[in-house]
Amino acid sequence: MFEWGWPWLFLLLPLPWLALRWWPAADEQGAALHLPYDDVLDPAVVAGSARRVFTGLGLAWLIWALLVTAVARPQWVGEPTDLPRSGREMLLALDVSGSMNIGDMSINGEQVTRFQAMQAIVGDFITRRTGDRVGLILFGSNAYLLTPLTFDVKTVRTQLDEATVGLAGRETAIGDALGLAVKRLRERPAAQRVVVLLTDGVNTAGEIEPRKAAELAQKEKVKVYTIGLGSERMRVDDFFGSRTVNPSADLDAALLTEIAEKTGGHFFRARDTTELAGIYREIDRFEPAADQNERFRPVSELFHIPLGLALALALLPLLDPRRYAGLFRSRAA
Numbered sequence: 001m002f003e004w005g006w007p008w009l010f011l012l013l014p015l016p017w018l019a020l021r022w023w024p025a026a027d028e029q030g031a032a033l034h035l036p037y038d039d040v041l042d043p044a045v046v047a048g049s050a051r052r053v054f055t056g057l058g059l060a061w062l063i064w065a066l067l068v069t070a071v072a073r074p075q076w077v078g079e080p081t082d083l084p085r086s087g088r089e090m091l092l093a094l095d096v097s098g099s100m101n102i103g104d105m106s107i108n109g110e111q112v113t114r115f116q117a118m119q120a121i122v123g124d125f126i127t128r129r130t131g132d133r134v135g136l137i138l139f140g141s142n143a144y145l146l147t148p149l150t151f152d153v154k155t156v157r158t159q160l161d162e163a164t165v166g167l168a169g170r171e172t173a174i175g176d177a178l179g180l181a182v183k184r185l186r187e188r189p190a191a192q193r194v195v196v197l198l199t200d201g202v203n204t205a206g207e208i209e210p211r212k213a214a215e216l217a218q219k220e221k222v223k224v225y226t227i228g229l230g231s232e233r234m235r236v237d238d239f240f241g242s243r244t245v246n247p248s249a250d251l252d253a254a255l256l257t258e259i260a261e262k263t264g265g266h267f268f269r270a271r272d273t274t275e276l277a278g279i280y281r282e283i284d285r286f287e288p289a290a291d292q293n294e295r296f297r298p299v300s301e302l303f304h305i306p307l308g309l310a311l312a313l314a315l316l317p318l319l320d321p322r323r324y325a326g327l328f329r330s331r332a333a
Contacts, residue, residue: 005301010066016061031086033118066310070303078298088132088287089149089188093177094118095229096163097140098170102200104231104247105273114200114229115165117273122198125280126157129289135184136160141169141205144186172198173206178213179258182222186330190221194287197259198227202252213265214259223327224263225283226256229270 096115105117126134134156136147144167147159178197185193195217203210219222230248253269260267266286270276 001077003075003077004256005075005107007072009068009253013200016064038179044065049221055159059316063310066306066313070307071311072305074302076300076302078218078300088129088194088289089185089192090129090194090196090287091135091137091149091181091184091272092122092126093137093139093181093195093197094122094160094163095140095172095173095177095201096138096167097171097199097201098166099201099230099250101165102230102234104234108274112273113165118198118229119160119163121273121277123157123160125272125284125322126153126160128284131154131289133188137177137181137184138163138168138182139173140170141173143177143206144168144171145180149188169205170202171205172199172203173208174203174255175208175210176206177211178210178217178224179208181224182213182217182220185222188218193220193222194225195222195224195265196283197224197256198229199256200228200230200248200251202250203255204272210255210259214262217259217263222263224259225265225268225286226260226268227276227279228253228256229276243260285326288293 042139053197061282094095100115100118101226103113105112107117125243130153132150132153133149134147134153135145135149136156136159140145146163147156150156174197178195181195181197185195204273210260214224228251230251232246232248234243234247235242235244248271249251253267259265267274268279268282
């Protein structure tokens with residue numbers, strides 16, 4: 001849609017006419033010599049001179065009109081577009097160590113591994129975070145920033161779907177994962193820094209001790225939600241027959257609780273996919289995503305078009321000064 005930014009500036013269009021109308025003429029000031037014998041001049045010469053005067057004045061008026069048009073800001077305004085309102089700066093730190101291959105989870109009655117359950121439920125959580133900057137950290141023996149903070153939640157979910165167990169090593173570096181998250185969030189707005197850390201084990205690798213990483217998170221005002229994943233009962237078959245074991249015996253719930261409490265977050269325990277899905281819905285409640293969009297209309301400024309034409313026309317008198325003599329003459333009496 002074509003619009004004018006400052007249409008009221010068109011009121012300036014008659015300004016040169018008003019100046020000519022009210023500015024005293026040269027003979028009224030007594031400074032000009034009046035020739036009483038203009039009628040003896042050649043009519044062809046007089047007509048040619050008059051044409052040059054009117055051509056020059058017409059060009060001057062056209063240049064003025066184009067300049068006024070330029071300052072009135074002609075613009076093309078596009079259709080309204082919804083932009084997500086900036087919300088949280090959220091990093092998801094996910095365990096991809098070897099133990100995430102344990103098949104003690106189920107989805108729709110089908111047995112799946114912890115990693116597969118995490119992919120499905122965390123993927124849905126990511127999709128719901130429209131308006132937040134979301135990033136993805138995967139950790140095993142080492143911690144890696146797989147996806148930097150971005151509004152493009154579709155890309156973040158795609159990266160999660162393409163990840164595999166053991167991608168970052170077979171051990172578990174909880175401290176390194178949290179330390180990397182704090183490092184990436186420390187330059188973000190303080191009230192919006194959130195980490196959701198999911199693991200199924202105990203810290204067995206890495207250079208940063210988890211409690212030291214929690215202190216850094218507390219200092220940088222990074223809120224950390226921790227999730228301990230894994231069933232407490234699982235039937236396995238061995239040489240002696242079938243027996244029930246606790247596949248989450250190594251889960252360090254005390255450490256995860258301490259990290260969450262120290263940073264103002266919360267520790268959750270997910271023993272199955274139903275609990276895990278409920279936990280991420282609870283985090284949605286604690287850290288609501290942006291639910292309102294800002295509306296934006298792209299504006300393309302077009303002032304350069306009339307301004308360029310005005311400058312081009314202003315150069316014409318330099319090419320043929322006689323033809324545009326009206327630009328260089330005072331108003332006649």
